[in-house]
Amino acid sequence: MKMMQQRHKSNGFTLIELIISVVILGILIAAVAPLVSSAFMFMEAAKKDENEITNRNLANAMIDFSRTRTGVMKSRLPDPVNTSAPIVAGLFNEASTNSESIALGVLLKSTGVGPNQINFDNAVVQNARVYQRVSDLTFNMPLYVTTGPSMRLTYDYAVVYSTRCGAATACYTSASSSNPPGDSPVLNSGNYSSWKTVGSDYGAVAFSSLSEQKNLLRITAGRLNMLTERFNVDFHNKVRLSSADSATNFFPTNNGGLDLGNTNPVANMGCRDGWYTLSAANVDVLTQLGLDKSEYGVTPWGGIISYCRDYDPAGTGTHNSPPHYGALRINKGTTSLGVPAVISDAAILTF
Structure with a gap:
Protein backbone atom coordinates (compact mmCIF):
# COMPACT_ATOMS: atom_id res chain seq x y z
CA MET A 1 0.00 0.00 0.00
CA LYS A 2 2.79 2.36 0.89
CA MET A 3 4.61 1.58 -2.37
CA MET A 4 1.46 2.34 -4.39
CA GLN A 5 1.10 5.70 -2.65
CA GLN A 6 4.71 6.60 -3.44
CA ARG A 7 4.27 5.61 -7.11
CA HIS A 8 1.11 7.73 -7.30
CA LYS A 9 2.94 10.77 -5.92
CA SER A 10 5.72 10.53 -8.53
CA ASN A 11 3.42 10.77 -11.60
CA GLY A 12 2.58 14.12 -13.43
CA PHE A 13 3.22 17.76 -12.40
CA THR A 14 1.83 19.67 -9.54
CA LEU A 15 -0.13 22.84 -10.18
CA ILE A 16 2.69 24.93 -8.83
CA GLU A 17 5.15 23.27 -11.21
CA LEU A 18 2.84 23.97 -14.16
CA ILE A 19 2.47 27.58 -13.17
CA ILE A 20 6.21 27.96 -12.82
CA SER A 21 6.75 26.32 -16.23
CA VAL A 22 4.24 28.62 -17.90
CA VAL A 23 5.85 31.66 -16.31
CA ILE A 24 9.30 30.55 -17.44
CA LEU A 25 8.00 29.83 -20.95
CA GLY A 26 6.39 33.26 -21.07
CA ILE A 27 9.64 34.87 -19.97
CA LEU A 28 11.54 32.94 -22.65
CA ILE A 29 9.04 33.90 -25.34
CA ALA A 30 9.19 37.54 -24.27
CA ALA A 31 12.97 37.41 -24.39
CA VAL A 32 13.24 35.55 -27.69
CA ALA A 33 10.45 37.32 -29.62
CA PRO A 34 12.45 40.53 -30.22
CA LEU A 35 15.39 38.43 -31.33
CA VAL A 36 13.23 36.53 -33.82
CA SER A 37 11.73 39.79 -35.04
CA SER A 38 15.20 41.29 -35.35
CA ALA A 39 16.37 38.24 -37.27
CA PHE A 40 13.51 38.60 -39.75
CA MET A 41 14.19 42.33 -40.06
CA PHE A 42 17.87 41.61 -40.63
CA MET A 43 17.05 39.07 -43.32
CA GLU A 44 14.68 41.54 -44.99
CA ALA A 45 17.30 44.31 -44.89
CA ALA A 46 19.94 41.95 -46.29
CA LYS A 47 17.61 41.00 -49.13
CA LYS A 48 16.96 44.66 -49.94
CA ASP A 49 20.68 45.42 -49.88
CA GLU A 50 21.35 42.45 -52.15
CA ASN A 51 18.74 43.62 -54.64
CA GLU A 52 20.05 47.19 -54.60
CA ILE A 53 23.58 45.93 -55.33
CA THR A 54 22.17 43.80 -58.14
CA ASN A 55 20.29 46.81 -59.52
CA ARG A 56 23.48 48.88 -59.45
CA ASN A 57 25.47 46.17 -61.23
CA LEU A 58 22.81 45.91 -63.93
CA ALA A 59 22.75 49.70 -64.34
CA ASN A 60 26.53 49.74 -64.79
CA ALA A 61 26.22 47.01 -67.42
CA MET A 62 23.72 49.13 -69.36
CA ILE A 63 26.12 52.08 -69.23
CA ASP A 64 28.84 49.77 -70.59
CA PHE A 65 26.45 48.68 -73.34
CA SER A 66 25.79 52.30 -74.32
CA ARG A 67 29.49 52.71 -75.12
CA THR A 68 29.34 49.87 -77.65
CA ARG A 69 26.62 51.52 -79.73
CA THR A 70 27.45 53.47 -82.87
CA GLY A 71 26.26 56.56 -84.72
CA VAL A 72 23.62 58.77 -83.15
CA MET A 73 22.85 55.99 -80.64
CA LYS A 74 26.40 55.99 -79.29
CA SER A 75 26.35 56.29 -75.51
CA ARG A 76 22.54 56.02 -75.40
CA LEU A 77 20.80 53.62 -73.02
CA PRO A 78 18.85 50.61 -74.35
CA ASP A 79 15.07 50.61 -74.65
CA LEU A 91 15.91 45.05 -68.93
CA PHE A 92 16.48 42.24 -71.39
CA ASN A 93 14.58 39.94 -73.74
CA GLU A 94 16.27 36.54 -73.90
CA ALA A 95 14.22 35.62 -76.97
CA SER A 96 15.54 38.52 -79.07
CA THR A 97 18.18 37.56 -81.64
CA ASN A 98 19.30 40.97 -82.90
CA SER A 99 22.97 41.82 -82.39
CA GLU A 100 22.35 44.63 -79.90
CA SER A 101 20.17 42.43 -77.66
CA ASN A 116 16.65 34.44 -64.38
CA GLN A 117 17.35 37.36 -62.05
CA ILE A 118 17.74 40.11 -64.65
CA ASN A 119 14.04 40.90 -65.03
CA PHE A 120 12.99 39.35 -61.70
CA ASP A 121 14.50 38.76 -58.26
CA ASN A 122 15.38 35.33 -56.84
CA ALA A 123 12.30 35.02 -54.61
CA VAL A 124 10.03 32.01 -55.07
CA VAL A 125 7.27 34.27 -56.46
CA GLN A 126 9.76 36.06 -58.78
CA ASN A 127 9.09 39.72 -58.03
CA ALA A 128 9.53 42.08 -60.96
CA ARG A 129 12.67 44.15 -61.41
CA VAL A 130 11.63 47.31 -63.27
CA TYR A 131 13.66 49.41 -65.73
CA GLN A 132 12.26 52.79 -66.75
CA ARG A 133 13.96 55.31 -69.04
CA VAL A 134 13.23 58.81 -70.27
CA SER A 135 15.08 59.61 -73.49
CA ASP A 136 16.06 62.64 -75.58
CA LEU A 137 16.86 64.93 -72.68
CA THR A 138 19.21 67.76 -73.64
CA PHE A 139 22.11 69.48 -71.92
CA ASN A 140 24.06 72.46 -73.25
CA MET A 141 27.74 72.93 -72.53
CA PRO A 142 30.69 74.69 -74.22
CA LEU A 143 32.72 72.66 -76.69
CA TYR A 144 35.86 73.16 -74.61
CA VAL A 145 34.08 72.69 -71.24
CA THR A 146 34.41 76.35 -70.19
CA THR A 147 34.84 78.10 -73.55
CA GLY A 148 33.80 77.71 -77.15
CA PRO A 149 30.43 77.45 -78.87
CA SER A 150 27.58 75.96 -76.86
CA MET A 151 26.90 72.36 -77.89
CA ARG A 152 23.66 70.47 -77.36
CA LEU A 153 24.07 66.98 -75.90
CA THR A 154 21.22 64.47 -76.04
CA TYR A 155 21.11 61.86 -73.30
CA ASP A 156 18.92 59.40 -71.39
CA TYR A 157 18.00 59.11 -67.71
CA ALA A 158 16.87 55.82 -66.20
CA VAL A 159 16.05 53.95 -63.01
CA VAL A 160 16.20 50.27 -62.05
CA TYR A 161 14.33 49.19 -58.93
CA SER A 162 12.83 46.17 -57.18
CA THR A 163 9.16 45.51 -56.44
CA ARG A 164 6.87 43.18 -54.49
CA CYS A 165 4.98 42.44 -57.69
CA GLY A 166 5.08 38.70 -58.41
CA ALA A 167 5.33 37.53 -62.00
CA ALA A 168 2.12 35.50 -61.73
CA THR A 169 0.06 38.18 -59.98
CA ALA A 170 -2.40 40.66 -61.50
CA CYS A 171 -0.13 43.62 -60.74
CA TYR A 172 2.32 42.18 -63.26
CA THR A 173 0.11 40.48 -65.82
CA SER A 174 -1.97 43.66 -66.18
CA ALA A 175 1.06 45.99 -66.30
CA SER A 176 2.20 47.96 -69.34
CA SER A 177 4.75 50.61 -70.31
CA SER A 178 2.31 53.28 -69.10
CA ASN A 179 1.50 51.30 -65.96
CA PRO A 180 4.72 49.57 -64.87
CA PRO A 181 4.70 46.74 -62.31
CA GLY A 182 4.78 47.77 -58.67
CA ASP A 183 3.61 50.92 -56.92
CA SER A 184 5.90 53.61 -58.35
CA PRO A 185 4.82 56.14 -61.00
CA VAL A 186 5.87 56.29 -64.64
CA LEU A 187 9.21 58.05 -65.18
CA ASN A 188 8.94 60.95 -67.64
CA SER A 189 10.63 64.20 -68.66
CA GLY A 190 8.47 66.15 -66.23
CA ASN A 191 9.25 64.20 -63.06
CA TYR A 192 12.62 62.52 -63.58
CA SER A 209 24.25 58.60 -70.18
CA LEU A 210 25.12 62.29 -69.76
CA SER A 211 28.67 61.65 -68.55
CA GLU A 212 29.25 59.42 -71.59
CA GLN A 213 27.92 62.15 -73.90
CA LYS A 214 30.28 64.65 -72.27
CA ASN A 215 33.15 62.25 -72.89
CA LEU A 216 32.22 62.06 -76.59
CA LEU A 217 32.23 65.86 -76.70
CA ARG A 218 35.77 65.85 -75.27
CA ILE A 219 36.77 63.44 -78.05
CA THR A 220 35.18 65.80 -80.58
CA ALA A 221 37.15 68.73 -79.21
CA GLY A 222 40.33 66.66 -79.44
CA ARG A 223 39.68 65.82 -83.10
CA LEU A 224 38.99 69.44 -83.96
CA ASN A 225 42.19 70.49 -82.18
CA MET A 226 44.16 67.95 -84.19
CA LEU A 227 42.61 69.18 -87.43
CA THR A 228 43.27 72.86 -86.77
CA GLU A 229 46.85 72.06 -85.76
CA ARG A 230 47.47 70.07 -88.96
CA PHE A 231 45.93 72.77 -91.15
CA ALA A 244 58.50 86.38 -98.89
CA ASP A 245 55.90 88.50 -100.69
CA SER A 246 53.61 85.61 -101.69
CA ALA A 247 49.88 86.29 -101.23
CA THR A 248 48.88 82.71 -102.07
CA ASN A 249 46.27 80.94 -99.98
CA PHE A 250 48.16 77.84 -98.88
CA PHE A 251 45.30 76.10 -97.10
CA PRO A 252 44.80 72.73 -98.84
CA THR A 253 42.77 72.75 -102.05
CA ASN A 254 40.47 69.81 -102.63
CA ASN A 255 41.81 67.64 -105.46
CA GLY A 256 39.05 65.06 -105.16
CA GLY A 257 36.86 66.50 -107.90
CA LEU A 258 34.59 68.84 -105.94
CA THR A 263 30.91 81.63 -103.48
CA ASN A 264 29.18 84.48 -101.66
CA PRO A 265 30.28 84.21 -98.00
CA VAL A 266 27.24 86.12 -96.75
CA ALA A 267 24.99 83.35 -98.08
CA ASN A 268 27.41 80.55 -97.15
CA MET A 269 28.01 80.98 -93.41
CA GLY A 270 31.08 83.14 -94.01
CA CYS A 271 32.88 80.81 -96.43
CA ARG A 272 34.09 81.75 -99.93
CA ASP A 273 35.51 78.30 -100.71
CA GLY A 274 33.65 75.39 -99.06
CA TRP A 275 32.15 73.89 -96.96
CA TYR A 276 33.83 70.60 -97.91
CA THR A 277 32.61 67.45 -96.15
CA LEU A 278 35.90 65.99 -94.94
CA SER A 279 34.64 62.41 -94.97
CA ALA A 280 33.24 62.58 -98.52
CA ALA A 281 34.67 60.32 -101.23
CA ASN A 282 35.27 63.31 -103.55
CA VAL A 283 37.17 65.30 -100.90
CA ASP A 284 40.83 64.38 -100.36
CA VAL A 285 41.91 67.14 -97.96
CA LEU A 286 42.51 64.81 -95.00
CA THR A 287 44.51 62.46 -97.21
CA GLN A 288 46.80 65.38 -98.04
CA LEU A 289 47.28 65.99 -94.32
CA GLY A 290 47.93 62.31 -93.58
CA TYR A 296 38.87 62.78 -88.38
CA GLY A 297 36.21 63.32 -91.03
CA VAL A 298 33.32 62.84 -88.60
CA THR A 299 32.38 63.42 -84.98
CA PRO A 300 32.12 60.40 -82.63
CA TRP A 301 28.36 60.41 -83.34
CA GLY A 302 28.98 60.27 -87.10
CA GLY A 303 28.19 63.96 -87.64
CA ILE A 304 29.73 65.83 -90.57
CA ILE A 305 32.88 67.93 -90.10
CA SER A 306 33.11 70.54 -92.87
CA TYR A 307 36.17 72.51 -93.99
CA CYS A 308 36.39 76.02 -95.41
CA ARG A 309 39.71 77.09 -96.97
CA ASP A 310 38.76 80.75 -97.48
CA TYR A 311 36.81 82.04 -94.49
CA ASP A 312 35.58 85.65 -94.74
CA PRO A 313 32.51 86.09 -92.48
CA ALA A 314 32.38 89.87 -92.98
CA GLY A 315 32.41 89.45 -96.77
CA THR A 316 34.84 92.37 -97.17
CA GLY A 317 37.60 90.55 -99.05
CA THR A 318 37.88 88.83 -102.40
CA HIS A 319 38.41 85.21 -103.37
CA ASN A 320 41.74 83.90 -101.98
CA SER A 321 42.94 87.38 -101.04
CA ALA A 341 20.75 74.56 -91.92
CA VAL A 342 21.19 77.97 -90.27
CA ILE A 343 24.16 79.78 -88.78
CA SER A 344 22.71 79.54 -85.26
CA ASP A 345 22.99 75.75 -85.47
CA ALA A 346 26.63 75.86 -86.57
CA ALA A 347 29.71 75.65 -84.37
CA ILE A 348 32.50 77.28 -86.42
CA LEU A 349 36.17 77.20 -85.40
CA THR A 350 38.62 79.41 -87.27
CA PHE A 351 42.36 79.08 -87.79
Missing part, protein backbone atom coordinates in the same frame (compact mmCIF):
# COMPACT_ATOMS: atom_id res chain seq x y z
CA PRO A 80 13.08 49.00 -71.83
CA VAL A 81 11.63 45.65 -72.87
CA ASN A 82 7.85 45.87 -73.12
CA THR A 83 6.62 42.75 -74.87
CA SER A 84 3.74 42.47 -72.36
CA ALA A 85 3.83 39.55 -69.94
CA PRO A 86 6.14 37.69 -69.44
CA ILE A 87 8.32 40.84 -69.73
CA VAL A 88 7.04 44.31 -68.84
CA ALA A 89 9.37 47.26 -68.17
CA GLY A 90 12.21 44.76 -68.21
CA ILE A 102 22.81 39.72 -77.69
CA ALA A 103 25.53 42.23 -76.78
CA LEU A 104 23.38 43.65 -73.98
CA GLY A 105 22.68 40.16 -72.66
CA VAL A 106 26.38 39.33 -72.53
CA LEU A 107 27.14 42.45 -70.50
CA LEU A 108 24.21 41.97 -68.11
CA LYS A 109 25.15 38.36 -67.44
CA SER A 110 28.83 39.23 -67.00
CA THR A 111 27.91 41.12 -63.81
CA GLY A 112 27.38 37.76 -62.11
CA VAL A 113 23.60 38.16 -62.02
CA GLY A 114 21.86 34.95 -63.04
CA PRO A 115 19.88 35.06 -66.30
CA SER A 193 14.51 64.97 -61.36
CA SER A 194 12.21 64.30 -58.38
CA TRP A 195 11.06 60.74 -59.14
CA LYS A 196 11.35 58.17 -56.35
CA THR A 197 9.90 54.78 -55.49
CA VAL A 198 6.69 54.64 -53.50
CA GLY A 199 4.74 51.93 -51.69
CA SER A 200 6.55 48.62 -51.39
CA ASP A 201 9.03 49.30 -54.22
CA TYR A 202 12.64 49.72 -53.11
CA GLY A 203 16.31 49.65 -54.09
CA ALA A 204 16.10 52.27 -56.85
CA VAL A 205 19.32 53.05 -58.71
CA ALA A 206 19.23 56.13 -60.95
CA PHE A 207 21.74 56.60 -63.77
CA SER A 208 22.13 58.48 -67.04
CA ASN A 232 48.05 75.46 -89.48
CA VAL A 233 51.28 73.44 -89.67
CA ASP A 234 50.66 72.60 -93.33
CA PHE A 235 49.86 76.24 -94.14
CA HIS A 236 52.96 77.68 -92.43
CA ASN A 237 55.28 75.03 -93.87
CA LYS A 238 54.16 76.07 -97.35
CA VAL A 239 54.57 79.75 -96.45
CA ARG A 240 58.19 79.15 -95.40
CA LEU A 241 58.91 77.48 -98.73
CA SER A 242 57.38 80.33 -100.74
CA SER A 243 58.68 83.78 -101.63
CA ASP A 259 35.14 72.60 -106.31
CA LEU A 260 33.10 74.94 -104.11
CA GLY A 261 35.31 78.00 -104.65
CA ASN A 262 34.39 81.68 -104.99
CA LEU A 291 44.78 61.87 -91.49
CA ASP A 292 42.23 59.07 -91.59
CA LYS A 293 38.84 60.15 -92.97
CA SER A 294 36.91 57.60 -90.94
CA GLU A 295 38.23 59.10 -87.70
CA PRO A 322 44.98 87.84 -97.83
CA PRO A 323 44.70 87.65 -94.91
CA HIS A 324 43.90 83.96 -95.17
CA TYR A 325 41.69 82.16 -92.68
CA GLY A 326 40.36 78.64 -92.66
CA ALA A 327 37.50 77.19 -90.63
CA LEU A 328 35.89 73.97 -89.48
CA ARG A 329 32.15 73.56 -88.96
CA ILE A 330 30.05 71.02 -87.07
CA ASN A 331 26.44 70.92 -85.97
CA LYS A 332 25.79 72.21 -82.45
CA GLY A 333 23.28 69.42 -82.05
CA THR A 334 25.71 66.56 -81.57
CA THR A 335 23.29 63.86 -82.70
CA SER A 336 22.26 65.78 -85.84
CA LEU A 337 24.06 64.06 -88.69
CA GLY A 338 23.33 66.64 -91.39
CA VAL A 339 25.03 69.97 -91.98
CA PRO A 340 23.56 72.88 -90.00
